[in-house]
Amino acid sequence: MAVSSSFRDPSGFLFRGDDGILYRQLNQSYGEDYECLMSSGLYDSLVKEGSLISHVEVDVKGPKPEIMYKIVRPEPIRFISYPYEWCFSQLKDAALLTLKIQKKAMEFGMSLKDSSAFNIQYANGKPILIDTLSFEKYVEGKPWVAYRQFCQHFLAPLALMSRKDIRLNQLLRIYIDGVPLDLASSLLPFGSHLAVSLFSHLHLHAKAQKTYADKTVDMSSYKMSHLSLVGLIESLEGAVKKLEWQPKGREWSEYYKSTNYGVASFQHKKQIVAKFLDHVGPVDVWDLGANIGVFSRLASDRGIETVAFDVDPAAVEKSYLESRRKGETHILPLVIDLTNPSPPIGWENKERMSIEERGPADTVMALALLHHLAIANNLPLGRIARFLGSICRRWLIVEFVPKTDSQVERLLASREDIFSEYTQMKFEEEFGHYFAIDDSENIRDSQRTLYLMRRIQK
């Protein structure tokens, strides 16, 4: 069965075999470029440095044998994420990887024929190119066909996040082929015109697109030398490297400095969560409302594949920078608003998956989260329980924070308390429709309770 998001490239497509394993069919039109990729040494070089996903050639029947060249089995990616879920540095690192691969490809006589941000995934804590079909033989004189896509998928959103507002990478959710350059140009502040690289690759580029949109031109005599292409790639690299964003003064990334956990309570909470994790031995964990990943790392440090979701880009940025600095391989921080999580988008709403479609997770953690959903976002406890049940396969570690807790009092300080049903008894009753309580423990010197719940089917 063909994967619903894999249909645009005539060189091949992904499909799932009867065994449920993901395969890639290489079509005959890609045969020559594929042999060049493999025999030139480029594939070995990229796989060795961890830039390209590895694959093995297999003898399996594909869905379209009449156009098939070869079938390969790529190394699976444990969790698929999308550029609109990445923090600033994740998108920047993905951009720099794309350019690094293009430079390396040119050394081996090849070139990337597309530079979509969706061709990059995060695995073992680092970005990696997953589209083996992206390479074509380099023809001297030919401009870089993927230049426009690079500017729209990477440079424009990075510039917007850096120079205007960190939340503007969400435009990648609306514009599936990257941020239109005229839109990016209109949103960027005037100061971006003074940066030569942003002026040329974004503003001037946008104007050129508009000028030549309805014109036809004989391009056959216009060549681009190898040196010019190298210069272009280096210019893009310089532009990306210069873009910075400092997460400062955000309410969530400063969260642990202003919670009501004393040192003893905090340590006790960590001990309880660690005990629960050791008891259930999860295959993988989703930590919802993970903040900077303190509790996520209780799982990832145990070698458990952990995805750490949080709504605050600053918190996710801090978590990612820490994972990069320490070389952590089992944690993936992502930006997700649980009250409006990533929907399925693209053609037929099937090209990019929703959060539920990428689950369920073996174990879900929802620590210091429930009161934010129930009180700050008016979500009934029953609906929260249903959602957690839909993304959780076996275990739920959840923290109940009562109204008498100072954090909840702060949430209610400026509004009427209409939450008569927000009680511990009601919480246990509503969650009891989807989970059975396996264990619970009060956090020392606090009014909060941690629960270990087992998913049940009713």
Place this chain on the structure above:
Amino acid sequence: MRKLSVFCLGSLSFNIRGICTRARNLLRVVFQTTVVLAFSLYLDPALGSMIIQILIGALAGVLVAIKILWSRIKMWVKHHFLTRSIGQK
């Protein structure tokens, strides 16, 4: 070293001349109506993107050529004077 410098200088002056010629010609071709795209593509690179890329690439290529030339000059000077001073000792 001399041959390399000549090559880089030649390439640099070629690129500058190239930029001016291309800019002039690009303005002329706006009025042409025939379409001959020399490349087979699954992506639509957009004509404006192609044109701007060629212009930026030409300028960037000049800078790369200067960078290569400068680093070669530095290497030659370092090597030449280092060799000489070792020889004198």
